[in-house]
Amino acid sequence: MFKKAPQARPRLAADVYDQLLSAVVNGQIKPGERLIQEKIAAQINISRTPVREALLRLEQEGVLEQTGRRGFTIRDITDQEIRALYGAREAVEGYAAYVIATDRGDQQLATIEQAVLAEQQLFERDVEKEFTINRNIHRTIVEQSGNSVLLGMFDSLWSRGVSLWLFSATRNDQTPSKPDVHSKLLQKLKSGTPEEAQKEMIDHIRDGLDMHLENKKTHASNPDS
Amino acid sequence: MFKKAPQARPRLAADVYDQLLSAVVNGQIKPGERLIQEKIAAQINISRTPVREALLRLEQEGVLEQTGRRGFTIRDITDQEIRALYGAREAVEGYAAYVIATDRGDQQLATIEQAVLAEQQLFERDVEKEFTINRNIHRTIVEQSGNSVLLGMFDSLWSRGVSLWLFSATRNDQTPSKPDVHSKLLQKLKSGTPEEAQKEMIDHIRDGLDMHLENKKTHASNPDS
DNA sequence: ACCATGTATCCTGTATACAGTATTAAGCAG
DNA sequence: CTGCTTAATACTGTATACAGGATACATGGT
Known part of the structure; x- marks a missing residue:
């Protein structure tokens, strides 16, 4: 009953x-x-x-x-570990992109697209929301790769870096072409070769790392808001 | 003092x-x-x-x-999860291969080569030793990629599958060309493009999965030794 | 003022005790 | 014998108690 x-x-x-x-x-x-x-x-x-x-x-x-x-x-995270975390993200998320661009299920692509669209519908500047949406895009991609173990790794990585990612987002005063970036990524997932999709993802993450280190350096001696 | x-x-x-x-x-x-x-x-x-x-x-x-x-x-692991575990290995170890084939440090390659050589010097059939050596080859590759986070993921994956891998090894009655396989992999790490190295690793792991599932099916109705 | 030595306290790790709920067993009606 | 209701047990989760070693502080000598 x-x-x-x-x-x-x-x-x-x-x-x-x-x-x-x-x-x-x-x-x-x-x-x-x-x-x-x-x-x-x-x-x-x-x-x-x-x-x-x-x-x-x-x-x-x-x-x-x-x-x-x-x-x-x-744990106060060293620069080396930051690089390692981003590297691990490249491994996990890059592989997920590869898998998706190989399978190309309509349902999966649609779900991802939805996550990407959410970003474009956000006009106000709300750091935390931006963070959440961005994270969700990446998470959805991994999720839609259909590998639960991989998804677990993703979550582990992101929770490990929580303080970091948010920090980075906070400092990132202007995020000009971010939606475009994710759209481009989506495009590769839809119609690029698996290798291209993977590379696009890896490059995207690597950009994030660069931005992260850049911000950190800039604000290093000025830790308060 | x-x-x-x-x-x-x-x-x-x-x-x-x-x-x-x-x-x-x-x-x-x-x-x-x-x-x-x-x-x-x-x-x-x-x-x-x-x-x-x-x-x-x-x-x-x-x-x-x-x-x-x-x-x-x-946890009794379903076939789906076995695939997921192997998939995660592809992500982690494939990426490690990619990184190594990009950097090409002499020291790193030498260390890996040593691990591979150990396998060729084993003549007796000792399942557990074979398992250990094989694991060590793969672990060394990830380790030499220089990413500690990635290495942590590797360890996590392998301990999660402990019962599995060993099971697979146990059942794998003849491992004919295994040393050759790893030599080939090493070759790609040394002189292939990063993409080739990654692909070689992924193919190798995928072979392992196939073998695993094959063995499992064969011995399914005969679970005792 | 500084260093050494002894003493107090802090904080963890482990052991034990208590409470509550799922699961199993027991009893009983049909 | 089968199915339901009720009682017993089996576990876990949480709380409390105990022991020991590190850290920090105070005291006294140089």
């Missing part, structure tokens, strides 16, 4: 995880700051156990790191 | 993690079997806490899954 409850009963640890992650995204926890299990637990009035679980998970995902017995801190 | 202790004080949870993982690899825990925190804890005479930590980590890595309140079990 009624479907049986789809399990997934609420897990306190999951809440903590979300809260912490979004705190990192919003910059409420700047890098270097110490995260103490007891204090976090006290702040949200729960025990240390679920807090600990969330912290460990974030550590394993590369967002936090543990420094001896001084607690967890946000 | 004395070197300072390299921190990393022993973590009980890490032990449990290793034990469980290798138990999966050795097939001591076949898929479907239930893993109960209390029982495991009792068996190695520790409390549930570190056991739980290890289990959660293995779950996040995709080795285990949680089924309601009936404990953890080894």
Whole structure:
């Protein structure tokens, strides 16, 4: 009669995880700051156990790191690691583009197109929205490649870089031809060779890296808004 | 005078993690079997806490899954997921090949060559050794691409498939031209275009998938040794 | 003022205790 | 014997308690 409850009963640890992650995204926890299990637990009035679980998970995902017995801190990411993250994105997203340009399913292409169109319908300047939409375009492409493992990697990569991507977006004062870029990418997916599609994606990501490093350098000595 | 202790004080949870993982690899825990925190804890005479930590980590890595309140079990992997895993390998390792064939550092190529040579010096038939050597060849290639994030993904993928790869190797009664295959791959890394190197890697992995599925089908109704 | 040594505290890792729900087993009606 | 209702058990998730080692602070000697 009624479907049986789809399990997934609420897990306190999951809440903590979300809260912490979004705190990192919003910059409420700047890098270097110490995260103490007891204090976090006290702040949200729960025990240390679920807090600990969330912290460990974030550590394993590369967002936090543990420094001896001084607690967890946000990993401050070196330039080398930034490059590595972008490189990994090239691998994952480039391959996804390759696969899509090989299969060419109508449904898949339509779904991607929709994500791309959303970007063009955004006129106001809202950094966070831009970020979300951009991320969604890339994620949709990976998703539509039909490989769930790849999608998991994508999510892992992006959550690992949360503080980074947003930072980059924030600083990127003018994004002139961005919609065009994604349209071009879509075009390659639709009618280019798989190799072309992959290359287009890789180049696009590499541009992002350049812009990222550029912004970082510019604002390096002027970290406040 | 004395070197300072390299921190990393022993973590009980890490032990449990290793034990469980290798138990999966050795097939001591076949898929479907239930893993109960209390029982495991009792068996190695520790409390549930570190056991739980290890289990959660293995779950996040995709080795285990949680089924309601009936404990953890080894994920039985569907054919679709096998394909997804191999696809992800194509993305990661193919990209690594591309990068290496672009940079062409002497040191890197030499390191890879060494790994390949190790395979040709193995004459006896030792399934586990073959597996280790093969894995090492692929891992070295990713490692030498110089991208630590990519390497992390590689490790994650392979540990996720541990039970699979070994299964496949076990069943693969004759591996005739395998050394040749890797030599050819090395050749492309040394002197092919990046695209060629990538393609060679992808084809190689795809062959592995075909073989895997073939073996699986053959032995499907005869699961015991 | 500076360095060394001892002491207090902080913080984690592990163990144990408690609460609650899914799953299984038991009992009973048809 | 089959199907339903109710009780028992089996697990997990969360909370609390304990132990030990690192870090930070204070005290005293030079």
